[in-house]
Amino acid sequence: MLYKAYEIQRSLMNASSAWASMMVDILNDPQMPFAAFGPMQTMASALNVFAHATAPRGKPAFAIRTVHVDGHTHAVHETTVVHRPFGDLKLFTHDGLPADAPRLMIVAPMSGHFATLLRGTVERMLERAHVYITDWADAKYVPLAEGHFDLDDYIDYLIGFLEHIGPGAHVMAVCQPSVPAFAATAVMGAKKHPCRPLTLTMMGGPIDTRESPTEVNDHAIAKPFVWFKHNMITTVPENYPGAGRQVYPGFVQLTSFMSMNLGSHMMSHYKLFQHMVQGDGENADSTKKFYDEYRSVCDLPAEFYLQTVDVVFQQHALPQGEFVHRGQAVDLGEITDTAILCIEGEKDDISGIGQTRAALKVTPGVPDEMKQYYLAAEVGHYGIFNGSRWRGRIAPVVEAWMARFNTRDDAAQGSGSSGQGKPRGGGKLSAVN
Secondary structure, three states: OHHHHHHHHHHHHHHHHHHHHHHHHHHOOOOOOOOOOHHHHHHHHHHHHHHHHHOOOOOOOOOOOEEEEOOEEEEEEEEEEEEEOOEEEEEEEEOOOOOOOOEEEEEOOOOOEOHHHHHHHHHHHOOOOEEEEEEEOOHHHOOHHHOOOOHHHHHHHHHHHHHHHOOOEEEEEEOOOHHHHHHHHHHHHHOOOOOOOOEEEEEOOOOOOOOOOOHHHHHHHHOOHHHHHHHOOEEOOOOOOOOOOEEEOHHHHHHHHHHHOHHHHHHHHHHHHHHHHHOOHHHHHHHHHHHHHHOOEOOEEHHHHHHHHHHHHHOOOOOOOOOEEOOEEOOHHHOOOOEEEEEEEOOOOOOOOOOOHHHHOOOOOOOHHHEEEEEEOOOOOHHHOOOHHHHHHHHHHHHHHHHHOOOHHHHHHOOOOOOOOOOOOOOEEEEOO
16 A cells, blocks of 8 residues: 555656646746746746656666766766676776776665665776676566565675676675675685675675664664564555565655755755755756755665665674575685775764774784775765765775785785875774774
8 A cells, every 4th residue: 555655646746746847937938928027936946946856756877978087088888797687787987997997896775776876986986997886676677577686685696796797806885785795705705706806895884783873773673673574565566567576665765864854855955946046057956966866766675675674783693793695604704805995984874983894893804904994074974975075085095995905916915006095185094903
């Protein structure tokens, strides 16, 4: 019933958005009498904000056309190199990259938003690396015949993607996938898999949510597991290819995130209205662009969502050494020659300070000189991987880390030719004591 009720509401809102957009066009038509009159423009701006807020949204495109490197502009090539039912592997590259440029796989979250939320992450790292990214599918479009998808499958997908890329790749996990990426690295390390990553960078990830718990963490443990199963899971309706599949709907996730900072979102839309009234198109477009991405949501397979709530947020299985993959215990001690960089934001309200850094405490097989921690000053969760602070302060730290361990020989020696790298602007970069 939840999904059907949402579909009815969505249809009504889509119609309202279309009506509002039509009225905006009429009120802004220069041939209309009083079109330039103040109250008409105020009304048009208000309707424009409403139309944008209620407009239907699908999966956004990455649309990275060019990249600027050292004063030169290069055309970007985007290809899908692996296609699987629950997620593809995309590759971004450009002709200005040298033959020996590092290969980086960015693991995007499967948490209700599309991988395009990391567009800025891809764009910045693409300057000096071949960038792969996991492009997870919207579960409501995956037919039931394709089977289920849980945390075990997620880890298998990551291993398969790394096998496609080949030996010598780097991995960056943004937020939620830090846990499966960490586990996949351990599974591959135990087998001395030739495609195990050279470096693993985890950014704002919930490795141990007992550290500095946030409102998100509190919500995950405030109710028993069965509550999530009965209240957060619904069935995809008949009008989608994935009809009958059990999912955690993206619109529920979006509602939760919006309600966490409702005042901020309301103020953002009020400022959007003001920008439109004042004719400030640049700031208005910037706000619209953000919400176009933020409101584009997808459904998660129920198995993956429930297992993540249970294993990651309620049991804390990974940091306690109790995480299991395909019936086998995952031993983080098997990670011995993958260099680990943990990045956190000082003002992160999703993953608190210390939750990602916990990864450095539970990897006894990794030498201290192959571990690094960076705390980004004045940075919230979104700012860890997008925006000016990401581009100017955080990305250079990641690039320096990758350059330091760009071969397996560098990892074995625990050092490289490029040094440790220094944060620019603000932030704290430290080794593990």
